[in-house]
Amino acid sequence: xxxxxxxxxxxxxxxxxxxxxxxxxxxxxxxxxxxxxxxxxxxxxxxxxxxxxxxxxxxxxxxxxxxxxxxxxxxxxxxxxxxxxxxxxxxxxxxxxxxxxxxxxxxxxxxxxxxxxxxxxxxxxxxxxxxxxxxxxxxxxxxxxxxxxxxxxxxxxxxxxxxxxxxxxxxxxxxxxxxxxxxxxxxxxxxxxxxxxxxxxxxxxxxxxxxxxxxxxxxxxxxxxxxxxxxxxxxxxxxxxxxxxxxxxxxxxxxxxxxxxxxxxxxxxxxxxxxxxxxxxxxxxxxxxxxxxxxxxxxxxxxxxxxxxxxxxxxxxxxxxxxxxxxxxxxxxxxxxxxxxxxxxxxxxxxxxxxxxxxxxxxxxxxxxxxxxxxxxxxxxxxxxxxxxxxxxxxxxxxxxxxxxxxxxxxxx
Amino acid sequence: xxxxxxxxxxxxxxxxxxxxxxxxxxxxxxxxxxxxxxxxxxxxxxxxxxxxxxxxxxxxxxxxxxxxxxxxxxxxxxxxxxxxxxxxxxxxxxxxxxxxx
Numbered sequence: 001x002x003x004x005x006x007x008x009x010x011x012x013x014x015x016x017x018x019x020x021x022x023x024x025x026x027x028x029x030x031x032x033x034x035x036x037x038x039x040x041x042x043x044x045x046x047x048x049x050x051x052x053x054x055x056x057x058x059x060x061x062x063x064x065x066x067x068x069x070x071x072x073x074x075x076x077x078x079x080x081x082x083x084x085x086x087x088x089x090x091x092x093x094x095x096x097x098x099x100x101x102x103x104x105x106x107x108x109x110x111x112x113x114x115x116x117x118x119x120x121x122x123x124x125x126x127x128x129x130x131x132x133x134x135x136x137x138x139x140x141x142x143x144x145x146x147x148x149x150x151x152x153x154x155x156x157x158x159x160x161x162x163x164x165x166x167x168x169x170x171x172x173x174x175x176x177x178x179x180x181x182x183x184x185x186x187x188x189x190x191x192x193x194x195x196x197x198x199x200x201x202x203x204x205x206x207x208x209x210x211x212x213x214x215x216x217x218x219x220x221x222x223x224x225x226x227x228x229x230x231x232x233x234x235x236x237x238x239x240x241x242x243x244x245x246x247x248x249x250x251x252x253x254x255x256x257x258x259x260x261x262x263x264x265x266x267x268x269x270x271x272x273x274x275x276x277x278x279x280x281x282x283x284x285x286x287x288x289x290x291x292x293x294x295x296x297x298x299x300x301x302x303x304x305x306x307x308x309x310x311x312x313x314x315x316x317x318x319x320x321x322x323x324x325x326x327x328x329x330x331x332x333x334x335x336x337x338x339x340x341x342x343x344x345x346x347x348x349x350x351x352x353x354x355x356x357x358x359x360x361x362x363x364x365x366x367x368x369x370x371x372x373x374x375x376x377x378x379x380x381x382x383x384x385x386x387x388x389x390x391x392x393x394x395x396x397x398x399x400x401x402x403x404x405x406x407x408x409x410x411x412x413x
Numbered sequence: 414x415x416x417x418x419x420x421x422x423x424x425x426x427x428x429x430x431x432x433x434x435x436x437x438x439x440x441x442x443x444x445x446x447x448x449x450x451x452x453x454x455x456x457x458x459x460x461x462x463x464x465x466x467x468x469x470x471x472x473x474x475x476x477x478x479x480x481x482x483x484x485x486x487x488x489x490x491x492x493x494x495x496x497x498x499x500x501x502x503x504x505x506x507x508x509x510x511x512x513x514x
Contacts, residue, residue, distance in 0.1 A: 069425055121427040148487075148505060149427065155486030155506075345474045349467055353483055356463045360456050361428055363486030370471070371480040397482070 062109035062182045063089045067099040067125065068141070069117040073164075077112065077141070084175060086182050096120030103133055109182055115142040115149055123149075123361050126156045130364075137181045141167075155363035198250060199278050201257065206230045206274050211262035218255035219409040220402065225249065226266045232277065233268040238410065239314075242269040243277065250281040308334055311410050315403045318375060318390040322411065323347055325384060336390070346388040350381050367404075369397055378404045387411070430488050430505040437461040439497030448503065464492045464499050 066077045074092040081090050088109070093099045097120060099111070111129060115122035122140060129136060140153045143164040153161050159181055162174055198216065202225070205212060209230035216223045216237075223237030223245065235245040270277070312320060312334055319335030323343045331343035349368060357365050368379040376391040378400055389404045433447035441462045448457055464481060471478040483490040484506075491502045 116425045116427050118425045121425075123427060144427070148430070151506070152430070152487040341474055345470060345476070348470055352463050352466060356459065357485045357488075359459060360430070360488070362430065362488035366484040366486055368484070369482040370478045372471075372476055372478045375476075377476070377478075 061087055061089055063091060063106065064110045064112060064178075064182075065099060065102060065108045066090065066092045066112045067094075067096065067117075067122070068092075068114040069094050070114070073114075080171065080175065081112075081178065084179050084182070086179060088182060096122070096125040099125060100128060100132075103129065103136070108133075108136060110137045110139065110178065112139045112141050112178075115140060115144055115153070123152055123156065126153065126158060127358060127361060127363075130157050139178065139181065152361070152363060157364070198252060198255075198257070199282070202227075202232065202274065203278065206232070211264065213260040213263055213266075214257055215260050216249060216252070216255055216257045218252045220406045221252075221409055223249045223252075224260075226263060228262065228264060228266070228268075232270055232274045234266050234270060243272060246270065246277050247281050247284065250278070251284075305334070308411060311407055315407050316391070316395075317403070317407060318392060320390075320407060320411065321346060321388040323350075323386045323388065328384065342388055346379055346386050349379060350386045354381070367401065369401070376400060380404055380408050382408075431457060431460075431503045432505055434500065434502045435461055436495070436500050437465060437498050439465070441465055444498070460490065460503070461499065461501060464490070464501055468492075468494050468499060 064081060066074055066081070068074050068077070071094065074094065078090050078092060081088065091102065091108075093102060096117060099113075102108075103111070113122045113125055117125075122142070126138060126140070129138060138158045139160040139162065140158050141162050141164060142149065142153075145163060145165070150161050160177055162177075167174060202214070205214070205227050207230070211228050211230075214225040214227065216225065221238060224235065225232060225246070226234040232246065235242065235249060237245045237249055240248060308320075317335070319333065319342075321331055321333040321336065321339060321342045323331045323346045326347070331339055333339040333342065336342060350365070353365055353368060357363065365381050367381070370377040370379075371393070374393060376393055376395065376397075378389045378391065380387045380389070387404070387408045389400075389407060391400050391404075429449075429452065431448045431452045433449070435446040435448060435457060436444045438444050441458070443454075443458060443461060446457065467481055468478055479494050481490075481492045481494075483492075487506050489504045489506050491504075493500045
């Protein structure tokens with residue numbers, strides 16, 4: 001009884017607070033939030049997104065599924081989410097099994113999930129959802145103020161973790177976050193400017209005649225590009241500099257970037273105009289994509305092998321085995337003769353550990369490090385393949401992990 | 414038994430992650446454990462058996478291992494080989510928890 005009474009009281013408080021906020025939120029959004037307080041950049045971005053959504057009046061009505069074992073809480077959430085600007089269709093369920101059945105039968109955009117539930121808890125639901133519906137946005141709305149659950153939820157790839165207790169204070173902010181998640185498309189591109197390639201970003205910087213230093217990251221790889229008065233004057237990445245570095249950077253398909261203050265005193269190593277460089281790179285990418293002649297393919301394979309061998313030696317690894325998922329191509333290896341044997345072992349280890357992780361709800365596998373008498377091994381799984389990297393004994397574990405990650409990213413790029 | 418479930422239902426709860434250490438013999442039986450008794454024994458046994466299996470498979474691939482460190486997003490399992498058996502340390506990984514060495 002007391003549980004329902006508490007939920008009922010929270011319900012009244014949250015709805016009252018939210019209605020009050022709705023009245024205040026007609027104030028134009030600048031650098032302050034709906035309460036007139038200074039916003040963090042992320043909050044400002046979210047509010048900006050919502051304003052944009054308001055302006056364009058989204059045409060598609062996304063569906064939101066709310067999962068909670070408390071019927072009163074489901075009613076509260078429904079009442080709160082129905083008036084969202086994108087006018088989503090709200091569905092509610094009270095058990096994990098029903099939620100999964102519904103997700104199988106209809107497409108949903110967003111799942112709002114409680115954690116503490118009978119039979120199947122929220123983390124179990126999220127683990128299954130992550131595997132079966134990778135495109136579904138997920139939000140945890142929980143009453144558990146425990147850092148462990150927050151970490152475990154984020155480890156399962158949820159987009160947002162929100163405490164039920166915080167709803168009372170920040171209802172509008174929560175709704176804005178949901179609206180932002182509903183509107184966000186799952187496109188490739190560089191974070192910050194979705195669906196724009198790095199070429200677009202550089203062109204924009206150059207056309208606006210700006211001076212800046214672009215710091216670009218792709219996993220453990222980083223690069224810098226110096227732009228002065230709209231011209232690319234220098235670039236460096238992976239031990240290369242100048243035009244070679246530009247070509248290598250432009251081959252990256254996704255990543256993150258940030259603008260750093262300009263460095264006018266930087267020595268100029270690139271003389272070619274940026275349009276010529278971009279054109280050359282685009283041609284190279286097109287040619288490599290359309291290359292059909294056997295000879296050029298053989299040359300390409302040879303060049304790649306030499307380059308990968310160079311990578312292996314530079315990082316100091318003994319061998320690398322790249323193991324595609326079952327039935328998706330043959331394993332590839334450098335530095336070892338036992339390719340098939342090592343590939344089979346890697347596949348087995350990845351499979352056994354992946355199943356164990358699902359069973360004990362430990363989240364996705366990050367990596368496996370192993371030590372033997374005469375070598376150290378590191379297994380790095382990814383969506384399409386796993387990598388086994390062999391190292392001499394004695395190197396520090398952290399160092400091996402960093403070097404292996406670098407090697408794998410370069411290997412696949 | 415079914416009617417009891419209908420009467421009392423099942424309690425809302427979340428499966429906790431295990432913390433502590435276990436020692437397993439070569440037959441996959443837990444010899445000692447410091448993991449809370451609240452944690453389901455079958456899951457603990459599954460961890461131990463999978464670790465033993467990995468050591469065994471590495472041996473049969475002619476790559477005998479002495480130590481295995483499995484990093485999940487929210488749990489780390491470190492295992493040392495003990496003459497066919499194994500000693501396993503289990504640490505939940507949270508953003509606030511210090512990383513064990």
